[in-house]
Amino acid sequence: MKGTNIRPLVIVGAGAAGLFLAALSAKLGHCPLLLERGPQVGRKLRLTGGGRGNLTHVGDSSELLPHYRPDPRFLWSLYAAWPPDRVRRALLDFGIPTHVEADGRVFPDSQSAAAVAERLGQIVTEHGGQILYGSCVSALEPDHNGWRLELEHGGSISAAKLVLATGGAGYPQTGSDGLGLDFLNKLGLPTRPFSPALVRLLWHERRTRQAAAGLAGLSLRDSGLALDRQNRTRGELLFTHTGLSGPCALNLSGRLDPNGSRLSLDLIPGEALAATISWLKAAASGAGERQLLTTLGERWPRRLLEALPVISPDWARFSRELPRRTRSLESSQIENLAALLHRLTLEPLHPAPLKEAMVSAGGLSPAALDPRSCAVRAIPGLHVIGELIDLDGDTGGYNLQFAFATAGAVADALAGQ
Numbered sequence: 001m002k003g004t005n006i007r008p009l010v011i012v013g014a015g016a017a018g019l020f021l022a023a024l025s026a027k028l029g030h031c032p033l034l035l036e037r038g039p040q041v042g043r044k045l046r047l048t049g050g051g052r053g054n055l056t057h058v059g060d061s062s063e064l065l066p067h068y069r070p071d072p073r074f075l076w077s078l079y080a081a082w083p084p085d086r087v088r089r090a091l092l093d094f095g096i097p098t099h100v101e102a103d104g105r106v107f108p109d110s111q112s113a114a115a116v117a118e119r120l121g122q123i124v125t126e127h128g129g130q131i132l133y134g135s136c137v138s139a140l141e142p143d144h145n146g147w148r149l150e151l152e153h154g155g156s157i158s159a160a161k162l163v164l165a166t167g168g169a170g171y172p173q174t175g176s177d178g179l180g181l182d183f184l185n186k187l188g189l190p191t192r193p194f195s196p197a198l199v200r201l202l203w204h205e206r207r208t209r210q211a212a213a214g215l216a217g218l219s220l221r222d223s224g225l226a227l228d229r230q231n232r233t234r235g236e237l238l239f240t241h242t243g244l245s246g247p248c249a250l251n252l253s254g255r256l257d258p259n260g261s262r263l264s265l266d267l268i269p270g271e272a273l274a275a276t277i278s279w280l281k282a283a284a285s286g287a288g289e290r291q292l293l294t295t296l297g298e299r300w301p302r303r304l305l306e307a308l309p310v311i312s313p314d315w316a317r318f319s320r321e322l323p324r325r326t327r328s329l330e331s332s333q334i335e336n337l338a339a340l341l342h343r344l345t346l347e348p349l350h351p352a353p354l355k356e357a358m359v360s361a362g363g364l365s366p367a368a369l370d371p372r373s374c375a376v377r378a379i380p381g382l383h384v385i386g387e388l389i390d391l392d393g394d395t396g397g398y399n400l401q402f403a404f405a406t407a408g409a410v411a412d413a414l415a416g417q
């Protein structure tokens with residue numbers, strides 16, 4: 001193996017993307033060689049969906065694309081060829097039936113991401129492919145045969161066609177530590193450094209972390225968070241000992257400045273401002289001796305209301321002017337209070353480090369790739385798939401959908417040769 005014979009197809013990285021491509025191409029008779037630095041296939045895949053594997057998310061392209069950043073245009077033709085339904089059909093063909101759960105997330109019927117990884121690995125070897133474990137590619141360069149790969153522990157491999165599927169740089173203990181980006185940089189391709197996405201947020205100031213620690217465990221089922229007009233999310237928000245988590249915070253994390261960003265929190269994103277004003281007016285007219293905190297407590301946990309001055313400078317300022325009794329609210333105060341409940345500026349937050357991130361932003365610019373084949377336009381015989389490409393998705397199966405679809409695009413190109 002480690003010698004001069006030329007392998008027709010070498011895939012570097014047996015994560016979700018590399019494994020799916022190896023299975024598809026093995027079935028097509030392309031005898032892929034899958035090189036994996038670790039001891040097993042799909043180490044990150046096994047962790048997905050809390051171990052259950054949220055494999056994709058149903059929807060058409062216009063529904064899916066808003067869930068990706070920074071520029072999802074690449075996905076129009078990719079997802080026209082590989083929509084979630086086709087990913088599911090391919091999985092079924094591999095003996096991995098799936099089902100759709102609440103809000104469109106797709107899971108394997110086995111409820112086991114590890115079983116999915118094992119099954120894909122089996123398909124590869126059953127159909128004439130080969131997986132080499134403990135094989136870390138340390139360098140690569142084009143040569144007269146196609147590609148020459150150097151392995152960290154010695155030896156080299158020649159490949160006619162090379163696919164890089166080395167992943168991003170989050171959760172490096174699963175094998176993806178960002179090495180693939182060095183290869184792309186040395187080849188002179190346009191890349192962006194990896195940075196954390198889908199990661200919890202931390203209060204930037206120590207004093208806020210200390211003062212807000214008591215909110216840990218509190219969950220708001222439907223909240224909105226916004227960085228600016230373009231970058232806003234909605235969904236469940238969780239308070240942790242040190243900051244915010246839950247889909248609403250995770251999906252925005254990749255846009256935050258590591259030196260701290262100010263977000264605004266909407267406590268009632270599903271309600272129009274006019275409806276909030278009406279609710280407060282009604283409460284003020286019939287409240288008797290009721291305290292304002294008790295009125296607000298009908299809708300939000302007391303623990304949150306008491307901590308608002310700590311996490312929101314707006315609230316800290318405004319609440320000093322508010323009366324204790326609800327019926328003492330003046331109409332201008334009602335309007336300001338309603339507006340604030342929809343737009344509370346928070347103390348600065350920053351994303352947790354890359355090593356904790358479920359997904360990383362950054363990687364190869366999609367503009368360098370043909371979306372129908374994930375072939376690098378400028379370098380014949382090279383394809384790049386999965387998280388190594390600079391497109392990251394929300395939680396909910398969007399990242400595995402992307403990994404599988406990019407793998408599918410390479411398989412289509414191989415089938416059409």
Ligand SMILES: Cc1cc2nc3c(=O)[nH]c(=O)nc-3n(C[C@H](O)[C@H](O)[C@H](O)COP(=O)(O)OP(=O)(O)OC[C@H]3O[C@@H](n4cnc5c(N)ncnc54)[C@H](O)[C@@H]3O)c2cc1C
Binds near residue numbers: 014054168359
């Ligand atoms: C805890 C957690 C939960 C997640 N849950 C979900 C979810 O439910 N749904 C979802 O859509 N996404 C989820 N994700 C994200 C998803 O797992 C990734 O986006 C996806 O695995 C990326 O696939 P990939 O093949 O591009 O990279 P990876 O899966 O990271 O695979 C890359 C592989 O390349 C190997 N490798 C790297 N460098 C080399 C080298 N030089 N030589 C040889 N091998 C190398 C690595 O060992 C690794 O096996 C989750 C991520 C985490 C961490």
